[in-house]
Amino acid sequence: MNVPGDFTATTATRIGFGNNNGFNAVGTNDYSALIETPSTFAFGTSGAPGAIINTGQLAVSEGKNLTLLGGTVLSTGELKAPGGNLSIAAVPGQNLIRISLSGHLLNLEIQPCGSSTNCTLPATSNALLPTPLSLPQLLTGNAGSPAKGLTVNDVGQVVLTDSGLVVPQSPGTLVLSGTADASTTKQSDIGGSVQLRGNLVGLVEKAQERDVSRKAVALPKGIEAAGCQIVYLPPYSPDLNRIEKCWAWLKSRIRKRLPQSASLRDAIESVLKQAAS
DSSP: OEESSOEEEEOOSEEEOSTTOEEESSSOOOGGGOOSOOOEEEEOOSSOOOOEEEOSEEEEOTTOOEEEEESEEEEOSEEEOTTSEEEEEEOOSSEEEEEEEETTEEEEEEEEOTTOGGGOOOHHHHTTOOOOOOHHHHHHTTTTOOOTTEEEOTTSOEEETTTOOEEOOSTTEEEEOSEEEOOOSOTTSOOOEEEEEOSEEEEOHHHHHHHHHHHHHHHHHHHHHTTOOOOOOOTTOGGGOHHHHHHHHHHHHHHHHGGGSSSHHHHHHHHHHHHHO
16 A cells, blocks of 8 residues: 555544544544544553554655554554654553654654543443454454464464564554665655554564665665765774763763652753753
8 A cells, every 4th residue: 555645544442633522433423623633542442452463565655654553563564654754553452642743753652541531432432342353363354364474373373474473462562574664765865763662562583684684785875875985983992983972971961960850751851951952
């Protein structure tokens, strides 16, 4: 599938549009109120949310966003968002994803539902929610024919065909054994971003090797084609790497700031703001 705009696939029970307006997966909806950009995806079910499986080729146009949000996300195919944001999140039930766009970077924040009205369906609608199919049921269907790159063994476990890895079926599991590519097709531009979120995230070695080996060859060629020369650092010489000095500065400031902060996160944010000022 090649989508000319942004593309989002989700098994959320409710999509929030601001001002407490939302699209419910079941029941009635006021479509006239859904006029803003979606900002939240609620997985309000008490059981396991529905899973998302990609075994094909899914791509969006240059600079567009590709987002997959489900209880369990499994991809053995190709996911491409050239120069855009490729965001994949596996979310257990009773959790809410907030989406924000900072510059050109898409941010995902996962938090418990709590008392948020954007996370719950009306009582009459909640009773209508179907029970999501399990991973083995999704893969075999009625015909009993597993999807490409995946098999279901005799004890009902989902197995990656190439690696033999058994995929955990607990909600919040994200497994990527295919391609996740946000590199730009324009030589003068910087590539996009890839975000993977979940309680358990697995990157299968074969997919990593294929992607890294391709980029390891393409990147130096692209740099040299632009008229630049690559100068490699000698081995075991972190003192020559400027980023190491930056990390040393940051860690030193964070250690000093930590006793005065409520949490490590607060200390890091404070130091980063200081560095940016």
